[in-house]
Amino acid sequence: MTVLEKKDLFYTKESFLIQGMSCASCAVSIESYLKDREGIKDLSVNLAGNTLSLTYAPELIPASRIQALLQEIGFDLYLEANTQESLTEIQQNTLKDLKNKALWATLLALPVFVLSMFLADIILYTREISWVLTTAIVFLYGKGFYIRAFKKALHFQANMDTLIALGTGSAYLYSVWNMLYPDFFMQTGQHAPIYFESVAVIIAFILLGKYLEERAKHQSGEAIQKLMELQPTQVRVIRNAQELEIPLDEVLVLERVVVRPFEKIPVDGKLIKGEAWLDESMINGESLPILKNKGDQVFAGTLNQSGTLLILAEKVGKDTVLAQITRIVREAQGSKAPAQKLADQIAGIFVPIVLLIAFLSLSLWLLWGGTAYWPQAFLSFVSVLVVACPCALGLATPTAVMVGIGKAAEAGILVRDAESLETLHWADTFIFDKTGTLTIGKPSVLQIYRADEQDIHDLDKYLFTLATQSNHPLSKALYNYLQTKGDSINYTTEDVTDSPGLGVKATINSQNFYLGSEAFMLQNKQEIPQNIRFQAQLWQKEAYSLVYFAQQGTVKTLVALQDQLREQAVHVIQTLQEAGKNIYILSGDQVTATEAIAHRLGIRNYQAKLMPSDKSAIIRRLKEEGHTVAMVGDGVNDAEALVLAQVGVAMGKGTDIARQVAGITLMHSDLGALPKAIRLSAATSRSIQQNLFWAFFYNLLCIPIAAGILFPLNGFLLNPMIAGAVMAFSSVTVVGNSLRLKRLNMEKK
Amino acid sequence: MKQHTFKTNIHCENCIKGISPFLNQEIEIESWQVDTAHEDKLLKIESDLDEQTLVEIIEKAGFKAELIHTP
Numbered sequence: 001m002t003v004l005e006k007k008d009l010f011y012t013k014e015s016f017l018i019q020g021m022s023c024a025s026c027a028v029s030i031e032s033y034l035k036d037r038e039g040i041k042d043l044s045v046n047l048a049g050n051t052l053s054l055t056y057a058p059e060l061i062p063a064s065r066i067q068a069l070l071q072e073i074g075f076d077l078y079l080e081a082n083t084q085e086s087l088t089e090i091q092q093n094t095l096k097d098l099k100n101k102a103l104w105a106t107l108l109a110l111p112v113f114v115l116s117m118f119l120a121d122i123i124l125y126t127r128e129i130s131w132v133l134t135t136a137i138v139f140l141y142g143k144g145f146y147i148r149a150f151k152k153a154l155h156f157q158a159n160m161d162t163l164i165a166l167g168t169g170s171a172y173l174y175s176v177w178n179m180l181y182p183d184f185f186m187q188t189g190q191h192a193p194i195y196f197e198s199v200a201v202i203i204a205f206i207l208l209g210k211y212l213e214e215r216a217k218h219q220s221g222e223a224i225q226k227l228m229e230l231q232p233t234q235v236r237v238i239r240n241a242q243e244l245e246i247p248l249d250e251v252l253v254l255e256r257v258v259v260r261p262f263e264k265i266p267v268d269g270k271l272i273k274g275e276a277w278l279d280e281s282m283i284n285g286e287s288l289p290i291l292k293n294k295g296d297q298v299f300a301g302t303l304n305q306s307g308t309l310l311i312l313a314e315k316v317g318k319d320t321v322l323a324q325i326t327r328i329v330r331e332a333q334g335s336k337a338p339a340q341k342l343a344d345q346i347a348g349i350f351v352p353i354v355l356l357i358a359f360l361s362l363s364l365w366l367l368w369g370g371t372a373y374w375p376q377a378f379l380s381f382v383s384v385l386v387v388a389c390p391c392a393l394g395l396a397t398p399t400a401v402m403v404g405i406g407k408a409a410e411a412g413i414l415v416r417d418a419e420s421l422e423t424l425h426w427a428d429t430f431i432f433d434k435t436g437t438l439t440i441g442k443p444s445v446l447q448i449y450r451a452d453e454q455d456i457h458d459l460d461k462y463l464f465t466l467a468t469q470s471n472h473p474l475s476k477a478l479y480n481y482l483q484t485k486g487d488s489i490n491y492t493t494e495d496v497t498d499s500p501g502l503g504v505k506a507t508i509n510s511q512n513f514y515l516g517s518e519a520f521m522l523q524n525k526q527e528i529p530q531n532i533r534f535q536a537q538l539w540q541k542e543a544y545s546l547v548y549f550a551q552q553g554t555v556k557t558l559v560a561l562q563d564q565l566r567e568q569a570v571h572v573i574q575t576l577q578e579a580g581k582n583i584y585i586l587s588g589d590q591v592t593a594t595e596a597i598a599h600r601l602g603i604r605n606y607q608a609k610l611m612p613s614d615k616s617a618i619i620r621r622l623k624e625e626g627h628t629v630a631m632v633g634d635g636v637n638d639a640e641a642l643v644l645a646q647v648g649v650a651m652g653k654g655t656d657i658a659r660q661v662a663g664i665t666l667m668h669s670d671l672g673a674l675p676k677a678i679r680l681s682a683a684t685s686r687s688i689q690q691n692l693f694w695a696f697f698y699n700l701l702c703i704p705i706a707a708g709i710l711f712p713l714n715g716f717l718l719n720p721m722i723a724g725a726v727m728a729f730s731s732v733t734v735v736g737n738s739l740r741l742k743r744l745n746m747e748k749k
Numbered sequence: 750m751k752q753h754t755f756k757t758n759i760h761c762e763n764c765i766k767g768i769s770p771f772l773n774q775e776i777e778i779e780s781w782q783v784d785t786a787h788e789d790k791l792l793k794i795e796s797d798l799d800e801q802t803l804v805e806i807i808e809k810a811g812f813k814a815e816l817i818h819t820p
Contacts, residue, residue: 240765241782254770272776295776312774 011041013055016063017090019076020148021050025159026075027394028348029152033073037061048398050091052077053331074151074161095214102207105141108133109197109204113721116197127179130196138172142203158351166355167385168202171195171720174378193375195382195720202386202724209728213395216735230301230322235266238310251316259309264301268315268322271296276307325409328416338419346393354388354703361707376708376717383706387723392698392730396691399738404684411746412652412667413677420663422688424647424681427630429622430576431615431641434587434597436634437651438573438671439563443474443545445481449535449558459556462508463549465491466515470504474547475515477561503548514550526550532558543592563593565600568672573601575675582627586615588637615641632674634658649674676746683744691734698730750779753800755814756789757807764812771810778803789817 021027027045030052034040039060044053054066067077078090112133115126138146142164149165152158175194177184236245236258243258248266251257256272259265265278277289280302289305292298298311301322317323358381365377401418408415415421435441450459460482467479468490493506503516505524514526518536521528528536528548532555536546539560549557576583585606587594594608607618615631619641622629631638631645634654642648642662650662653669666673706723710716759768765783772781772794779795792814794803800816807814 238780239769241780254773256773270776273779312776 010059011055011057013053014063016052016054017078018045018050018052018070019078019094020074020144021045021047025348025351025394029073029157029159030070030075032348033155034066034069037069040066046398047394048402072151073155073157074148091218095211095218098207098211098214101141102204102211105137105200105204105207108137109200112137112200113197116194127194127196130194130200131176131179134172134175134196134200137200137203138168141207142168145203145206158355160351162351163354163385163388164202164206166358167382167720168199170378171382172199175199195379198382198720198724201721205721205724205728209731212728213731213735216399216732216739230264232264232266249317251313253313253316255313257311257313259304259311261304261306261308263304265298265304265309265311266300266316267311267313268299268320269297270312270314271298271309272312273310274307276309277305279303279305325414328414331416338422350388350393350699354384357388357703357707358384365708376711379717379720380706380708382720383718383723384703386720387702387706387718387727388699392695392734393692395731395734395738396695397688399735400684400687400691400741403738403741404680404687407741407744407746408664408677408680411673411676411680412670413673413680414652414665414667416663416665420647421681422685423628424630424649424664425678425685427581427628427647427678429582429584429627429629431584431586431619431622431629431631431645433631433633433635433638433641434585434589434594435563436654437566437632437638438569438585438597438601439565441563441634443477443561444564445477446544446560446562449532449560451529451532451554451556451558459549459551460485461489462491462511462513462551463515463557464489465493465508466504466506466513466549469493469496469506470498470515472500472504474545474561475504478547478559511552514548516548518546518548521548521550521555524550526553526555528555543590543596562596565597566669566671568670570601572671572674573603577602584618586610586618586641588612588635612637612640616644619644633662634669649677679746680741680744683741687738687741691737694733694737695730698726702726750795750797753794753796753803754817755792755794755804755807756817757783757792757815758813759783759790759792760785768807768810768812771806775806778806791817 018030021030027047030045031043034043039057040054041057042055045051046053056063056066063077063079067079070077112130115123115130120126145161146165146169148159148161152162172195175196178194231248233248234245235248235251236243237251238244238256238258251267257267257269261276271292271294273294275291275293278292278298279289280299292309298309299322300315300320315321318327361384362377362381365373365380369377397418401421404421405415405418408421432438464479464482467475467482469475491508493508496504496506498504499516499520502523503514503520505512505514507513514521514524518528526548527550532548535558539546539558542560542562544560544562547559547561548555549559573583583603583605585594585598585601585603587597587606587608588610589608591608594606598604598606607614610618615638619629619631623644623646628647629645630647630649631641632649632651633639633642634651636655636657638650639655639657639661642650642658647664648662650658650665651669652659652665652667659665664677666677702718702723705716706718708717759765762785765785768783772778775796775798777796777798781792781794784791784793792807796803804814804816
């Protein structure tokens with residue numbers, strides 16, 4: 001995406017994969033380190049996806065410079081990895097690497113633990129063996145913590161690595177010192193304890209926790225993976241009558257592409273040759289395959305269930321509808337929910353505070369207990385550093401948001417930003433547009449009234465023939481209706497005259513027929529019998545659209561048509577009303593039509609004949625009254641209202657503009673997805689709250705215990721090894737809790 | 750489906766690249782092939798469109814075309 005800015009600078013928006021982020025304070029420190037650089041307009045770091053979304057001017061600050069800046073503070077940027085496939089590959093390699101590290105660290109830590117706990121007095125040289133094994137763990141598998149912490153320290157920054165490096169590093173050096181110079185502390189009448197087992201176990205636990213966390217993060221990003229898998233990697237194109245197989249990204253616009261049965265369509269385009277049933281459920285939610293013929297539009301990612309097709313590529317690569325959906329999902333997953341802003345602020349000051357508490361507890365121990373309590377003082381120093389858990393805090397919101405948005409995508413609900421997902425269930429007022437939202441937006445035949453019940457069949461065949469002669473939506477509806485009833489015999493017509501907006505006239509078998517409005521009948525002096533007049537009056541009260549059909553100067557048939565309610569409309573409105581939501585219909589249509597729909601749905605608040613600005617005014621007023629407003633609409637005339645409402649919900653088959661401005665799109669245009677979206681919104685918010693609670697709870701509870709607050713009461717002091725396990729467990733709990741969202745049953749109340 | 754053969758000035762691979770989009774996007778052209786090895790640079794088109802329309806398409810792409818009446 002390239003936009004021209006003032007000063008003729010090109011700003012581009014790109015996503016990069018970041019290496020080396022371990023916790024929320026990393027994300028915060030990257031943001032603050034890059035934020036005010038010249039040439040960077042906007043940036044956001046997503047811890048859960050390990051990505052950096054950047055809007056920047058490469059002329060002023062090339063990506064390599066940004067990479068260098070990040071390297072200064074201990075991170076790295078994958079510059080060449082701009083495609084989703086390579087990102088996924090890198091993520092998988094990182095995961096594999098982490099898995100190996102965690103596995104080996106655990107295997108080495110196990111003997112250290114057993115030796116020091118159970119065999120210390122039985123086997124000789126346990127200390128020496130422990131030293132060797134622990135040194136291997138520290139330098140081979142834990143070195144990342146120390147390197148990153150050191151680079152951070154050079155810039156006076158600290159993060160989770162700092163805490164781990166300081167905690168395990170001091171325990172390691174202290175133990176080595178005591179091994180080499182046991183007399184140093186003994187002389188002062190103290191023990192010279194050795195903590196190799198703590199160092200080994202802490203590093204193993206934290207690596208294991210990080211691995212489980214990364215693996216879970218990987219799973220929460222699966223939704224995108226599923227979307228990308230809808231695209232084939234190899235494509236067959238016809239170049240100068242030669243069929244060539246080339247990679248997908250080499251296909252050009254306006255090339256011809258061959259797709260065989262059971263292959264996926266690789267591009268958006270037009271069908272040139274062949275016919276086939278296509279499964280387009282991913283794009284428009286139709287669950288049944290659709291028959292496509294020459295000239296029809298086809299979309300990338302849809303499945304060809306039969307027939308060989310020749311397709312003209314009109315949109316390829318990142319311009320296809322599928323690519324747009326993928327991009328929206330990815331950006332939404334990286335967007336920040338309001339709840340995260342608080343968590344970010346806390347994470348930013350969290351590490352310095354923990355460092356402070358650790359040194360404070362060390363000094364207080366020595367102050368009150370004197371040097372006799374040196375071992376306890378030192379143990380609590382290490383425990384505080386190790387137990388503090390900024391990563392749980394940082395993962396609480398983004399993991400829940402990622403899983404929630406991925407889950408939504410699977411149910412045909414496209415979420416554009418995290419805020420909409422978090423807000424939707426708070427909405428107490430739902431505003432619906434009528435045509436195209438509550439209704440299908442296309443009229444269909446309700447009933448046919450005949451002046452005389454004789455010759456129905458013949459007359460219907462004439463009616464069908466006339467309906468084929470006009471393109472008016474009402475004629476089309478009539479045509480569809482009669483076709484399904486089997487009256488689809490088409491007579492030869494003569495003297496066809498189509499008067500747009502009024503009706504159509506034709507001569508069949510030397511008889512004159514008229515099909516159209518009342519005005520059209522009167523204009524052409526067709527007589528309207530009394531019973532037809534009476535029926536028309538009744539139906540007009542119901543706000544039906546009426547079509548008259550005359551044969552040889554007399555109206556014989558009256559057809560009532562109406563825009564149909566969407567299948568789920570009644571049920572959805574009822575569900576919302578039972579949940580105590582205020583419901584409004586704001587329509588641009590006529591009063592009678594709006595009234596009729598409102599009555600059928602049992603909605604008391606409705607307004608008709610509204611201009612787009614009227615809709616906005618009403619939403620503004622409701623917001624001022626303190627309501628949280630969700631607007632559901634499909635048209636260009638709804639766009640303003642969709643933006644203005646706290647949450648905008650667009651119908652998937654609506655206009656492009658409505659979909660672009662709405663935070664949430666119901667891809668299948670199925671209103672039934674709305675209650676699902678609300679349930680998912682509530683569940684996601686609940687997950688976020690639970691996660692934040694757990695993260696705070698862990699830290700609030702464990703840091704004082706680690707510092708030794710219970711010691712004066714009952715002599716309890718947290719073992720640094722347990723502290724390491726608790727710390728690893730807290731991140732896993734938070735991520736695991738978010739992944740529970742995947743199993744949410746969205747049908748249930 | 751009728752086959753039409755034109756004598757053209759489509760000389761090389763680049764010319765083919767140039768004319769490809771124009772021929773590809775005409776939905777009524779089922780297939781086409783340029784023989785740059787032939788001295789008349791023959792362009793064969795399978796289409797129900799009439800010759801005049803096809804010549805217009807080729808000229809729109811910036812090339813010259815002359816119908817050859819094949820026996």
